[in-house]
Amino acid sequence: MILRLFAQLILGRVYYSLERRLIKAGCCGFAVKGGAKTYYKLFDVVELQSTFYRLPKIETAERWRREAPEWFEFVVKAWQAVTHPRTSPTWRHAGAVAHKWEMHHYGHLKPTPRNLEAWKKTLEICRQLYSKICVVQCPPSFVYNKENVGNMRRFFDKAPREDLAIAWEPRHNSWHDNPEFVKTLCTELDLVHVVDIFKRQPQSSRDIVYIRLHGLPKELSYKYSYVDKDLEILTERVKKLDVKQTYVMFNNMTMAKDCLRFMELLSKSPPSL
Numbered sequence: 001m002i003l004r005l006f007a008q009l010i011l012g013r014v015y016y017s018l019e020r021r022l023i024k025a026g027c028c029g030f031a032v033k034g035g036a037k038t039y040y041k042l043f044d045v046v047e048l049q050s051t052f053y054r055l056p057k058i059e060t061a062e063r064w065r066r067e068a069p070e071w072f073e074f075v076v077k078a079w080q081a082v083t084h085p086r087t088s089p090t091w092r093h094a095g096a097v098a099h100k101w102e103m104h105h106y107g108h109l110k111p112t113p114r115n116l117e118a119w120k121k122t123l124e125i126c127r128q129l130y131s132k133i134c135v136v137q138c139p140p141s142f143v144y145n146k147e148n149v150g151n152m153r154r155f156f157d158k159a160p161r162e163d164l165a166i167a168w169e170p171r172h173n174s175w176h177d178n179p180e181f182v183k184t185l186c187t188e189l190d191l192v193h194v195v196d197i198f199k200r201q202p203q204s205s206r207d208i209v210y211i212r213l214h215g216l217p218k219e220l221s222y223k224y225s226y227v228d229k230d231l232e233i234l235t236e237r238v239k240k241l242d243v244k245q246t247y248v249m250f251n252n253m254t255m256a257k258d259c260l261r262f263m264e265l266l267s268k269s270p271p272s273l
Contacts (some may be wrong), residue, residue, distance in 0.1 A: 010212065021244060024073070025263050026253040028212065032145050036067070042260065045073040047135060047212075047249050052077040053090065055121055061128035071138035074129040075167075075247070078136045081106050088139055097231035108142050108232040111154035119159045126164055133247070135194060137169040145168040149185065156189045169194035171219075179203045198230070215252040223255040231262045235269050 026045035030036045039046060056064075064074070064090040084090050085107035126134050142148055156166070168191040175182055183203035186193045193204040194212055199219070202209045211266070213234075215224030226234075238246055250259040 021241075021246065021250065021268065023246045025248040025259050025266070026250075027255040027259055028249055029255075031256045032150065036064075040069055040072055043258070044071065044073060045247065045249075046253075047075040048077055048129075051122070051125060052137070054079050055079050055125055058124065058128060061125050065129050072130050073246075075080040075135060076122065076126045076129060076131045078134050079122045081122075082115055083107055083109060083136060083142070084139050085141065088141070103185055105120045107139075109136075109138070109152050111151060111158055115155065116158055119155075123160060123162070123164065127162075131164065133165045133167050133192070133208075135167045135169060135210070136214075137194070138171060139162075140169065140171045143172045143182070144258060145179055147220075149169070152189065154183070156191070163207070165192055165208060166190075167192040167194045167208075169212065169254060177202060197234070202241075209241050209243050209246045210247065211238070211248045212248045213248070213252065213255075213258075222252050226250055226252075226258045228261075230257070231265050234262060236264045238266070239269065 016272075021065070024045045026043045026047065027039075029049045030039045032038045032042065068074070080090055085104075088107070091094045104120070105112040107115070107117070122134065125131075129216045151236060154216060168180070168186065170176070173200070179200070180203075183205070187205040190205065192200045192206045192208050192210050195202045195212050196213055196219075198213070198216060209254070212222060213226075215221030216226070216230065234248070238248060248259075248262065250262075252254075252258065
């Protein structure tokens with residue numbers, strides 16, 4: 001009932017044009033009762049989480065695209081084989097993909113043949129879904145050091161992307177403590193810096209900002225529900241971003257309700273002068 005009420009309030013569209021700037025809001029996953037069919041009625045964009053754990057078959061991705069409205073946007077979260085070592089606990093959801101002797105070939109954006117092949121498979125799913133953005137989320141074990149920076153440079157130099165924008169989310173504090181270098185790296189590799197805007201500012205020269213919201217006050221507080229004051233602050237911060245396109249993706253337990261409340265605020269808020 002609450003979701004239906006909010007849908008009526010926002011008249012079914014979740015993008016806003018403020019001073020020729022496009023703002024899209026959605027959730028990390030089809031986080032509503034009724035799944036994708038209900039979600040399509042409420043939102044215009046989703047960040048797929050299932051693709052991180054295990055890539056779907058090509059036919060499955062084709063079906064997802066076919067069943068969704070033509071205007072609906074899928075953001076793909078890159079397969080964890082590219083970013084997360086086989087020892088990462090996230091692999092428990094996916095089953096084995098590698099023998100022990102080849103485990104060191106996966107994860108941490110290493111420019112290995114197997115990692116690059118995993119990326120190409122991710123890219124193919126993006127193609128089937130007509131995705132504009134792929135989120136590459138690195139684990140906390142991916143620290144800021146010479147080896148990882150070197151691997152990133154070689155990986156993205158070799159990895160095809162076509163017209164796909166790559167949104168990179170580093171999660172170790174060593175990256176957060178070096179924002180100037182993060183901006184330099186994002187500019188050099190043509191990456192969109194993924195941030196939680198309550199905690200830090202995006203460091204990217206791209207005309208896209210990609211925001212993922214994980215709750216407050218800690219870095220990851222998934223059980224947190226955003227209060228009205230939080231959403232008012234979020235609205236003001238998003239409006240002040242001087243970019244052509246902004247994605248605001250909620251990733252907490254009450255993400256759908258919080259996102260719809262944010263969308264309502266945004267629709268009522270006049271453009272910043």
